[in-house]
Amino acid sequence: MKKSLLLLFLCQFLAVSAVAVDGNEMLQKVDRNLNPESYEMYRKLINIEPDGSKKEFIMYSVKKGKDKIASVFLSPASEKGRGTLRVGENMWLYIPNVGKPIRITSLQSITGGVFNNSDIMRVDYSAEYNCEKAEPSDNEYILYLKAKTKSVAYDRVKMWVDYNKLLPFKIECFASSGMLIKTLYFNKIKDFGGGIVRPAVIETDSPLYKGYRSVIIFAKVEKKDLPDEVFTLNYMSKIESLR
């Protein structure tokens, strides 16, 4: 009887561990399907007010590895030349007028609106989160993610993943108090060429910004070899020269 119980316990333990490993593996695959290891992209970020009026920002970004991303604003004129850099949980903003990079935090927003800095400078989810549980459903998996450190913007994330495409279609972001901060919706899957097939639109809304929405539209996502020196403070004023 004791042996049977021990066997049952071991089986359950191994089964739980296997699901946890699968969840993290799935998360890494989701990351790779969203972005290649090293690439460049153009993004349009749109803040939409309750009355429907919009404010648009165009960004050029380069990303390398799991946790390095650098961007520069191409428009509007009031933001032109502003650069951002993220290495892990370190974030900097370069404002041409100010003339030097300043440290910023992930919960601030350089553009205003619902997206904060960690959304705009998104690195791989697997770099920031561990999958605690992967819950299967019809054609989807729900991944329950927990932040690896306290410096990550959202303490917990709930990710709905299309099981066939291994791409997310909805993400809920929670504070450590359990409060829902925002929901991200991934829409319009597009073939960008070079084997990159991913959602071209990310929409977000937030109970903290009732009636407001923000959207990111992706364009020209291409693989690009980038030296590590691009992701340094000294290079922030020169990001646009990579175009």
Place this chain on the structure above:
Amino acid sequence: MFFKRYLQTDYISRRKSFHFRIWLLLLFLSISFSGYLRAEDKTSETLDLDFEIPEVEKKPYEFLAELEILETVKGLDNDSLLFLQKYPGGRDEETFFQTDLNLKVEGSYQAQTLKLYARLNGSFWYNDEEDWENDLQTEEAYLSIQPSPSVAFDVGKKVLKWGKGYAWNPAAFFSRPKDLDDPDATLEGYFSASGDLIKSMDGPLKTMALTPVILPVSSHINDEWGAEKEIVWGGKIYFFTWDTDLDVMFLFGEEVKDRLGFDFSKNISSNFEIHGEAAVVFDHVKYITDKDGNLYEEKNNVLNLLAGMRYQTSRNATIIFEYYRNGQGYNSDEIKDYFDLVEAGYQDYTSSGNMAKLAISREYGSQFYNKQTVMRDYLYLKVTQKEPFDILYFTPAATCIFNINDKSASLTPQITYAPITNLELDLKATFSFGKEHTEYGEKMNDYKIVAAARYYF
């Protein structure tokens, strides 16, 4: 043409000037208010997203411009010593108006590894004491060569801003001091040659970068540094390790005094950043007046320090707090002697019409004393509340600068609103508080209100 007619002469022009300013203020308020009404009244529209991004096509040249209209009202403190120093005979009006028109234009041209960049700042202003005046300044104009992402060279007039502080940067050896009223404003650069050598690595030390600088000084170039011909050289070494930015900087000259500096910054959590700077100026010469107007030199090695933090609350307010130790500043006794000199000069003038002492105090004031951060220890606090009451792009803020040595202070509430792309409206008021013979207590203005509209294109 309108402005020329508007400025013809005294009474009529001043009446018109007053009406013009009212018109500007109404324009400012109407744009702000209409933006707010528009945001409130429109009904929801269906999302109509434009997927085109024409900026994907890169042009070799680029131009940007910023047009700024400023209206300033100062409430003068008729009893303050700096008012009496400037207007010993008094002034008819208790308020001072100024209108500014600024146009900043920047352009660049890039061909492979070469880039040319220039930024010009044209200013026109009119106030109660001057007709329209103008000034054109080349803030930056340089050639940049970048053979690879890890190597770059810049030659020309360029701003080199170092340090991690928001309000003060004691370790910014090669740049002009910031304007405390607007720390984010662009500055004018110096003529220099500088480079960037960057090396990224695996391991705890992730990045190391060297920025060498050579700055020529003569009576024709960079003459703010001195009239004697010399080459000032210096540099900065940057380290990124253990999620911390560290810089060591140095400057060596002959007439220009040697300096060594250090700074750091680090994110403690997702909403909390700390930073600091330290700089030593060797053989720094300070000029001190006694209450009779005799000027003395004091030579010392001085230490300047800054410690600060940036914190974001759960309600989306950002708090910037800094302490600054200005080792080059005056202590309470020294500043008291200066104010005593101004007071004695004013009494001489009123009793006998003798301007000698007042003239000396004006000269010392313009060279040494009537400047920002003139004393030793300061606190800076800025609280910015992002988009309160769900009003997007609306940012109220309040800034307090506190002089620890004489317990005087300034307080600046401010609202910024950017209702339309590329348009920014800014309204701020600065109030000075302090007893007699204190830095802010003796400021010429009791208050200063500035309304600004900026358009970027």
